[in-house]
Amino acid sequence: MAIPVGSKAPDFSLKSKQAAGLVDVRLSNNFGRKNTLLLFYPLAFTSVCTQEMCDISSGLNAYSSLNADVVGISVDSPFAQEAWVQKEKIGITLASDLNKETAKAYGTLLPDLIGLGAVSARAAFVIDKNGVIQYSEQTPSPKELPNFHRIKETLGKLK
Numbered sequence: 001m002a003i004p005v006g007s008k009a010p011d012f013s014l015k016s017k018q019a020a021g022l023v024d025v026r027l028s029n030n031f032g033r034k035n036t037l038l039l040f041y042p043l044a045f046t047s048v049c050t051q052e053m054c055d056i057s058s059g060l061n062a063y064s065s066l067n068a069d070v071v072g073i074s075v076d077s078p079f080a081q082e083a084w085v086q087k088e089k090i091g092i093t094l095a096s097d098l099n100k101e102t103a104k105a106y107g108t109l110l111p112d113l114i115g116l117g118a119v120s121a122r123a124a125f126v127i128d129k130n131g132v133i134q135y136s137e138q139t140p141s142p143k144e145l146p147n148f149h150r151i152k153e154t155l156g157k158l159k
Contacts, residue, residue: 002107002123002138009036009127010105014073014095017082025071025095027127035068035134035158036127037151040108040120042142044076044084044094048122052145053084057091066155068126073097075119108138122146126154134158 003009011028030036039056041049053072056063063070070092074081078096085094103109103120110121124146126135135154137146 002136003133005133005136007133009131009133012102014097015078016093016095017078025093030069031131032129037068037070038125039072040123041074042119044080048143050088053090054088060091067159068155071095075100124151128158
């Protein structure tokens with residue numbers, strides 16, 4: 001079950017493959033500066049995950065104007081994520097939770113998805129500048145998207 005609103009968000013340091021090479025993505029880098037929208041998704045290159053990340057990428061300015069940094073997290077390797085970013089022109093930072101520790105910390109790790117093993121559920125967390133979770137949603141099924149209207153409402157109150 002996903003971590004509830006009002007909880008201190010677990011910090012993490014995950015790898016992201018970018019043009020400059022492997023870089024560390026840390027939640028705490030935003031503390032005191034901006035809010036963060038974390039989007040956990042099961043697997044790169046799947047239809048619903050592609051729709052979600054492409055929709056977010058095309059509407060990224062809406063999140064920037066709400067003083068929010070958007071980070072997508074999955075158990076895929078940073079190299080698979082980079083290939084997906086290039087193929088689909090995804091414009092947000094994707095971070096690799098290959099060891100599944102961050103999904104466990106946020107309560108989103110599914111033990112087995114259609115026989116593929118442990119992956120993250122689809123979930124969204126809005127974390128304020130102080131590192132406190134202000135919105136928490138794990139969708140009932142990986143095929144369902146989070147409520148982005150409510151996410152934006154929450155971010156609007158934190159601006």
